[in-house]
Amino acid sequence: MAVAAPEQIDSILESAAELCSDFTYPAVKAWMQSHPEGRAIGHFQVYFPEEIVHAGGMLPVKVMGAGDALESRRADSHIGSFICSICRSSLELGLSERLGMLSAFYTLPICDVARNLTGIWGRNFPNQPAEILYLPQNAASRHAARYLADEYARVRTNLERIAKRPISTEALNRSITVFNENRRLIHELYAFKRERPWLLSAREAYVLVRAGSVMPREEHNELLRGALDALASRSGRKQDRVRVVFEGGFCEQPPLDMLQLIEEACYVVDDDLLIGMRYLTEDVPDDTDDPLLALATAYLECSTYSPVQHDDRKPKEEMLLRRIEASQAQAAILAAAKMCEPGMDEQVACSRALEARGIPYLIVEFEEKMSGLERMRMEVETFVESILFD
Amino acid sequence: MQDELIGRGRREGNRLFKDWFVELDGAADSGEPVAYTFVMGSLAEVLRAFDFHVVFPEINSLQAAVKKQSPEYLNKAEDYGYSTDVCGYVKADVGTQLQDGRHPNGRIPKPSLVIASNMCNTYVKWVEIWERMHHCPVFVFDLPGQRSMAWQAQPGDAAFEADRRYVEGQLEELIAVSERITGRRFDLERMREVLAYVNSMAADWEAILRLNQNVPAPFNVLADGLTYMGMLSAYRGTAEGAHYMRELREEMEFRVAHRIGTVPEERFRLHGVGPACYPFFRRFLELFQEWGAVFVSSEYLAYAGGGLDRGIHYDLDRPLESLAEQLVLTAQRSMSNMFFSQDRLHDAVREWRADGIVYHSVKSCRTVSTGMADSREYLTRVYNVPALFLESDLVDPRAWSEAQIKNRVDAYFEALASRKLAAAAGR
Ligand code: SF4
Ligand code: SF4
Numbered sequence: 001m002a003v004a005a006p007e008q009i010d011s012i013l014e015s016a017a018e019l020c021s022d023f024t025y026p027a028v029k030a031w032m033q034s035h036p037e038g039r040a041i042g043h044f045q046v047y048f049p050e051e052i053v054h055a056g057g058m059l060p061v062k063v064m065g066a067g068d069a070l071e072s073r074r075a076d077s078h079i080g081s082f083i084c085s086i087c088r089s090s091l092e093l094g095l096s097e098r099l100g101m102l103s104a105f106y107t108l109p110i111c112d113v114a115r116n117l118t119g120i121w122g123r124n125f126p127n128q129p130a131e132i133l134y135l136p137q138n139a140a141s142r143h144a145a146r147y148l149a150d151e152y153a154r155v156r157t158n159l160e161r162i163a164k165r166p167i168s169t170e171a172l173n174r175s176i177t178v179f180n181e182n183r184r185l186i187h188e189l190y191a192f193k194r195e196r197p198w199l200l201s202a203r204e205a206y207v208l209v210r211a212g213s214v215m216p217r218e219e220h221n222e223l224l225r226g227a228l229d230a231l232a233s234r235s236g237r238k239q240d241r242v243r244v245v246f247e248g249g250f251c252e253q254p255p256l257d258m259l260q261l262i263e264e265a266c267y268v269v270d271d272d273l274l275i276g277m278r279y280l281t282e283d284v285p286d287d288t289d290d291p292l293l294a295l296a297t298a299y300l301e302c303s304t305y306s307p308v309q310h311d312d313r314k315p316k317e318e319m320l321l322r323r324i325e326a327s328q329a330q331a332a333i334l335a336a337a338k339m340c341e342p343g344m345d346e347q348v349a350c351s352r353a354l355e356a357r358g359i360p361y362l363i364v365e366f367e368e369k370m371s372g373l374e375r376m377r378m379e380v381e382t383f384v385e386s387i388l389f390d
Numbered sequence: 391m392q393d394e395l396i397g398r399g400r401r402e403g404n405r406l407f408k409d410w411f412v413e414l415d416g417a418a419d420s421g422e423p424v425a426y427t428f429v430m431g432s433l434a435e436v437l438r439a440f441d442f443h444v445v446f447p448e449i450n451s452l453q454a455a456v457k458k459q460s461p462e463y464l465n466k467a468e469d470y471g472y473s474t475d476v477c478g479y480v481k482a483d484v485g486t487q488l489q490d491g492r493h494p495n496g497r498i499p500k501p502s503l504v505i506a507s508n509m510c511n512t513y514v515k516w517v518e519i520w521e522r523m524h525h526c527p528v529f530v531f532d533l534p535g536q537r538s539m540a541w542q543a544q545p546g547d548a549a550f551e552a553d554r555r556y557v558e559g560q561l562e563e564l565i566a567v568s569e570r571i572t573g574r575r576f577d578l579e580r581m582r583e584v585l586a587y588v589n590s591m592a593a594d595w596e597a598i599l600r601l602n603q604n605v606p607a608p609f610n611v612l613a614d615g616l617t618y619m620g621m622l623s624a625y626r627g628t629a630e631g632a633h634y635m636r637e638l639r640e641e642m643e644f645r646v647a648h649r650i651g652t653v654p655e656e657r658f659r660l661h662g663v664g665p666a667c668y669p670f671f672r673r674f675l676e677l678f679q680e681w682g683a684v685f686v687s688s689e690y691l692a693y694a695g696g697g698l699d700r701g702i703h704y705d706l707d708r709p710l711e712s713l714a715e716q717l718v719l720t721a722q723r724s725m726s727n728m729f730f731s732q733d734r735l736h737d738a739v740r741e742w743r744a745d746g747i748v749y750h751s752v753k754s755c756r757t758v759s760t761g762m763a764d765s766r767e768y769l770t771r772v773y774n775v776p777a778l779f780l781e782s783d784l785v786d787p788r789a790w791s792e793a794q795i796k797n798r799v800d801a802y803f804e805a806l807a808s809r810k811l812a813a814a815a816g817r
Pocket of ligand 1 (some may be wrong): 087111112113114251308337340341343
């Protein structure tokens with residue numbers, strides 16, 4: 001394999017960043033042009049078994065708000081002020097006809113805002129079927145895996161109708177292979193960031209991962225391979241900086257400027273940004289007779305954690321402590337999206353757990369379009385200094 | 391007869407509520423098994439079969455708000471770290487727990503088991519709080535709901551059966567956990583008894599709700615209806631609960647037969663969406679009563695009343711299977727009342743002969759409020775139903791702005807009055 005030139009990473013990062021901020025969805029449209037029979041299927045945060053869509057020859061597209069790119073002109077009259085911005089701007093994307101290319105829209109029962117979004121979608125876009133894929137909240141039940149496999153089968157049947165073709169076991173297994181590779185590459189990228197955060201910032205890793213949410217996964221695999229190659233020859237000097245974990249980006253995504261200001265003061269060595277894209281932590285078996293059961297079992301048994309999945313076997317603060325330990329972080333930034341009930345609830349639990357262990361943390365609140373970044377910069381700097389000079 | 395009957399539901403309800411809190415207070419000392427659960431998907435049928443003392447923290451939070459004590463509890467929880475934007479019911483409870491269960495109505499015992507259905511996702515976060523505070527066993531009970539607007543799954547359909555099997559499996563697991571905690575064997579006969587009481591309560595409650603289709607309506611669903619609804623949860627599956635509902639039905643039938651309404655002249659009939667503002671409960675209701683308006687129906691009573699509004703009838707010959715089936719059906723219906731309610735709202739307006747809909751969007755509760763503005767837009771656009779939209783909270787008095795709310799209410803009734811006049815004149 002040819003060794004990538006270090007400057008290649010800059011152009012990869014640039015194109016990934018463009019894809020993330022262009023809400024005309026150019027890669028989706030390009031794919032649809034080259035696949036006239038193809039269909040794009042939208043889904044909301046956090047985890048969605050995209051393999052099922054992919055196996056039907058369709059393109060999964062993650063809908064996760066529009067950052068600060070849109071004025072929420074229409075959505076405001078449909079949604080109250082006490083609702084998180086990812087939900088509002090996702091609706092704005094729909095109401096401003098930017099998501100017309102989707103043949104269906106799936107939400108997950110992560111919170112009641114998301115479940116309500118299904119009804120709102122149904123009332124406003126009658127030609128774009130919207131439905132909830134009911135991921136189980138009783139993950140430890142002996143019956144959860146079978147139930148979830150049945151739920152996936154139900155979704156498969158609906159998707160077959162849209163794709164106008166059957167979704168076979170073989171096709172599912174092939175798709176699992178593609179997504180296994182995708183997750184492996186993302187995990188590799190994160191490992192790189194943990195080991196050499198001076199060579200790959202959290203913001204850079206973020207755009208590299210996020211690009212996959214709006215492009216064919218095979219191409220994303222290419223992009224990630226190229227990025228990892230190029231990173232291997234990137235050079236830079238390690239600085240004496242505090243290592244922190246950023247927690248709270250599981251659903252609504254913080255503004256990139258906010259990540260940048262944090263990284264100007266410290267190394268973000270691990271995070272839960274876009275955790276749904278790497279929710280499964282191990283390869284899903286891709287040679288079984290029941291790939292839907294394999295996917296369901298992986299979701300329940302070989303997965304990370306988030307505030308929107310209850311599983312007594314994975315107490316969330318314990319999982320956070322493990323994340324901090326595994327990344328040799330000294331501190332954590334505990335963020336929550338404004339108005340996000342699960343995020344705000346979790347923040348309290350995590351802060352108390354860190355307090356009890358004597359691990360420094362900083363509480364922050366964010367929204368897609370936010371003012372007050374300068375104040376946050378000062379808070380982060382003060383926080384970091386307090387650790388350095390403790 | 392009249393003196394004894396009229397208002398009996400309210401008086402008896404208040405008495406039984408007092409008894410219930412006294413019982414809980416006693417359980418705080420006795421060490422008997424206590425379960426915390428929620429009004430939607432309470433699993434009371436299982437808990438009662440094991441004779442758990444049952445605590446409904448939502449009812450505690452509501453009571454604290456009605457008694458104007460919620461600010462103290464909210465402050466405690468906010469000092470502990472909870473944001474002003476977190477659900478106020480959760481915070482009022484956290485405030486109570488932080489004071490060792492001291493509540494305006496008595497002491498709330500510590501839990502031996504906590505249960506959350508997923509009918510509100512905040513329930514799941516809430517039980518995680520107790521898990522950390524009390525280190526008690528937690529059971530999150532999944533009740534998959536309606537998936538989409540077009541969702542039609544009935545017993546026998548593959549999709550329904552998949553949900554039912556999952557629910558039945560979880561019932562078996564919950565029974566095993568309850569056996570472990572109480573040290574008692576599951577008694578199927580006892581459960582049959584509980585189910586029979588629920589059948590009786592559900593039949594009477596359904597009839598009571600229908601009686602409100604009469605003019606004048608015999609009760610205001612957001613006023614006295616609140617006590618009745620509380621009884622549905624607190625006394626679900628008990629002899630007292632069944633007796634209470636039978637008597638309540640008698641009262642309502644009497645009221646209908648004698649045309650006894652709730653206001654001197656019933657001028658407007660309303661369908662309410664969402665709960666009332668409990669810290670200003672009386673004032674909230676007065677704003678409507680002053681106009682001769684009565685809330686005749688509300689889907690709030692359907693979901694927050696544990697889904698007993700229509701259709702529950704357990705088959706006592708196959709209790710567990712039937713319980714699983716009804717749980718799936720009521721979960722579907724209750725959740726669709728929150729997320730996909732538009733067509734049902736229109737049906738309710740017609741069937742209960744309402745003049746319009748009042749949406750009360752409460753900041754605390756994203757579960758019932760997220761879709762309200764959109765639903766209102768839909769009902770106005772598609773069905774031309776006159777709708778009023780109010781915003782405040784169910785537990786946090788800081789969200790109440792009387793002048794603004796009164797202005798809106800008055801303007802709404804003025805418009806409704808002109809609409810009625812125009813209709814009467816055949817325009
Ligand atoms: S940000 Fe929070 S409240 Fe909003 S959709 Fe995501 S999980 Fe739900
Ligand atoms: S969000 Fe609503 S339903 Fe859920 S606990 Fe809070 S008040 Fe109750």
